[in-house]
Amino acid sequence: MVQGARVLMPSEGAARPIPLLFLVTNFDRGGAEKIVTRCALGLPRSKYAVQVAALQGRSQAMKDDLARAGIPVHDLGMTWKGDLRVAVRLARLLHRERVRILFTFMFHPTLLGRLIGGLCGVPIRVSSERTMAWERTGRRLLNRWTVGLATHVVAVSDRVAAYAAREFRIPPYRLTTIRNGVDLDHFRPTRRDASAGAPVVGCTARLQLENDHTTLLRAFSTVGKRWPDAHLLLVGRGPEEERLKALGEALGIIARIRFVGEQPDVAPFLQQMDLYVQPSVVAGMPNSVLEAMAAGLPVVATAVGGTPEVVVQGETGLLVPPRDPVALADAMLRLLADHALAEAFGRAGRARAERDFGEARMRERLEALLDQLVERHLGLRFTPEVGWATC
Known part of the structure; x- marks a missing residue:
């Protein structure tokens, strides 16, 4: 245990909110960060004193959102992947804030959180599994070797849960599925007039390798032969941006592609789209697809990870194999040509989002899980009249 660190006993200040720290890689507007x-923002402050820390403060986007809402945020100042000083800073933060629940997202925060959280005696250590079969062998082994240091693992979809249970040998009692949720009031359908102008195909996934915008551009090039006035709207930034612009030039379609960069709110851009396309080669539970469905858009997506748990083939959209520009183009062409089918998919997608993927439902499941873990590991139970008290 790190010198000076200690575990609060259940009776010590038990009525006060329990200190909880979310640990992420950075404050970008990525799926996990959202x-x-x-x-x-959604956990009740009477129960949990929430703070958020990032290994590196590369972006201030989500940091500013949290700070405005009164959530304390911490930049641990990681300068490169081998920067061991971040471990010391994390240990000091856990000790200073007397953190009792450490909830980690993504590979590096999870690995560090399991090790340092365990050394510091943080009694509840939860890690989130958000993808499947994408990490290289070394990372998978590290994940498997350290998963025993986690009190509990939360998977973002049933498919990811099944993969994690098999690959990392997690017993069922330490594994829970909590699907992502979307703000149904913010992302709402708007009436789109199919005759109003050129069709707009869009994607809000970050411009990184695993989202495979290359296949999308190649498919859109094919679509352009049938729909020469169609436009492609790409929302987001990422390391693939310059290479994608070069590919657009090479394919002769760059004039019909809009790169609008990272946006604090993608809802206005979804309102400009007639069709949403998600070409990823790996996915856990894609927020961008959920937002598109909540906005009433028909969806074409690759059948990877937890995406088939979101997009119902032939009901809310069309699923195609990954890295297949021909199949992707065929699906896009089908929905661009059949307005009635596209509208039906959009309505069904909104209904499915309302039924299964509301943000309130996600928060309720998370709160219920945390309450169970607190009772199991700390021996505390919450009541509105008393707060936390020994069971």
């Missing part, structure tokens, strides 16, 4: 922000 979920952390929604969870941090």
Whole structure:
């Protein structure tokens, strides 16, 4: 145990909110970071004193959102992947804030959180599994070797849960599925007039390798032969941006592609789209697809990870194999040509989002799980009249 660290006993200040720290890689507007922000803002402050820390403060986007809402945020100042000083800073933060629940997202925060959280005696250590079969062998082994240091693991979809149970040998009592949720009031359908102008195909996934915008551009090039006035709207930034612009030039379609960069709110851009396309080669539970469905858009997506748990083939959209520009183009062409089918998919997608993927439902499941873990590991139970008290 790190010198000076200690575990609060259940009776010590038990009525006060329990200190909980979410740990992420950075404060970018990525999928995991959005979920952390929604969870941090949604957990009742009478029960949990939530803070958020990032290994590196590369972006201030989500940090500013959290700070405005009164959630304390911490930049651990990691400068490169081998920067061991971040471990010391994390240990000091856990000790200073007397953290009793450490909830980690993504590989590096999870690995560090399991090790340092265990050394510091943090009694509840939860890690989130958000992808499957994407990490290289070394990372999978590290995940498997350290998963025993986690009190509990939360998977973002049933498919990810099954993969984690098999690959990392997690017993069922330490594994829970909590699907992502979307703000149904913010992302709402808007009426789109199919005759109003050129069709707009869009994607809000970050411009990184695993989202495979290359296949999307190649498919869109094929679509352009049938729909020469169609436009492709790409929302987000990422390391693939310059290479994608070069590919657009090479394919002769760059004039019909709009790169609008990272946006604090993607809802206005979804309102400009007639069709949403998600070409990823790996996915856990894609927020961007949920947001598109909540906005009433028909969806074409690759059948990877937990995406088939979101997009119902032939009901809310069309699923295609990954890395297949021909199949992707065929699906896009089918929905661009059949307005009635596209509208039916959009309505069904909104209904499915309302039924199964509301943000409130995600928060309720998270709160219920945390309450169970607190009772199991700390021996405390919450009542509105008393707060936390020994069971």
